[in-house]
Amino acid sequence: MREITYRKIVAERFGGAEVLRTVRATLPQPPRGHVRVRVLAAGVGFTDLMARSGDYLLQRRTPFTPGYEIAGEVVDFAVDGEAPSWLEAGVRVAAALTKMAGYTEYITLPLWQLVPLPDGLEPRLASAVPLDYLTALSLIDTHARLKAGDTVLIQGASGGVGQAASQLGRLRGLRMYGTASAPGSRDVLARHGVRYIDYRHEDFEAVLREREPGGVQAVFDHIGRANLSKGYRILAPGGVLVSFAFSGRPGHMVGDTLRGATRLRLMNLRPGRRAAQSVVPWEMKSRRDSYRAALARLLDLAHRGEITPQIVATRPLSQAADVHAALERREITGKVVLTAD
Ligand SMILES: NC(=O)c1ccc[n+]([C@@H]2O[C@H](COP(=O)([O-])OP(=O)(O)OC[C@H]3O[C@@H](n4cnc5c(N)ncnc54)[C@H](OP(=O)(O)O)[C@@H]3O)[C@@H](O)[C@H]2O)c1
Structure with missing residues (x-):
């Protein structure tokens, strides 16, 4: 086995x-x-930008390489006992990472994190699946346990996680409401069968109270603070508020995450409704087999065209800084993939 020299961001x-x-x-x-x-x-996600600016609880140290998801090909391996039959040099794989490190030309990962790509699935498309869609599955299945006909409010339904949840929700037969604001969001949400609420001009709590007086089975929230109580109040008996971030106040997200997590725990002292927190990098570590099965299922859905990550731009790895700047200026909105130069 040779030593490999490579570049990373x-x-x-x-x-x-x-x-x-x-x-x-x-x-x-x-x-x-x-x-x-x-x-x-x-894949490039909003979390990478938060981490780079020092606003992400799970990345408190520098230097580090951003990026929670990759697709690539196996170079070599050192595996105890019998290697799985799919494992050989050149095989294409995808992975979500438990620790950021994805903006790189080469990476060493534990075998359990890798899932082989279905034949013919483009690595570019595959790299946009892991984090957003695993998060969406964690929300829908692990925490909310939704079934066909259930009603859910998806905050940020036009975003990476939001669109993943909308696409999977549609496959499940969920009734969905979603918040967003950017121009064109109504059409984006309509494509996934989601009823649009413009969070800048409408109060989602008032809208849901009027349209769903019996309450909704789940609310998926990434904003935190006042949204948590508002989301909790529109739940039907037995419903669940699932928080997947606390990103409503840039620059304060570390503190808001700690306070928000405490608030969710306090909500659970009251009977009748539940509150939960989804943190995919932790869930992967504690349930490795479920992670692998879920990612394999998602890659298969992507291969069959039943889910379609909305990639708006593909750029060489060396342009990572320009991509972050463009996302922050909102010159690009949506999923970006960095490819080997
Ligand atoms: N728990 C986990 O394991 C996990 C995994 C992945 C991501 N995350 C977190 O999830 C969050 C979303 O990530 P993402 O990659 O989907 O981000 P994204 O693609 O940037 O999407 C953000 C979405 O939030 C919407 N939004 C902004 N302010 C809002 C508000 N006040 N109320 C409702 N919606 C609002 C945006 O809508 P407009 O642009 O239309 O205004 C957009 O739809 C991030 O905080 C990220 O760190 C968590």
């Missing part, structure tokens, strides 16, 4: 997009139980 300190630099590194031989992967594509 590093946030050398917390700050604006300019802190992202390309650095050279060497990838040592893989430790036992690990696989070296040449990364062909890495």
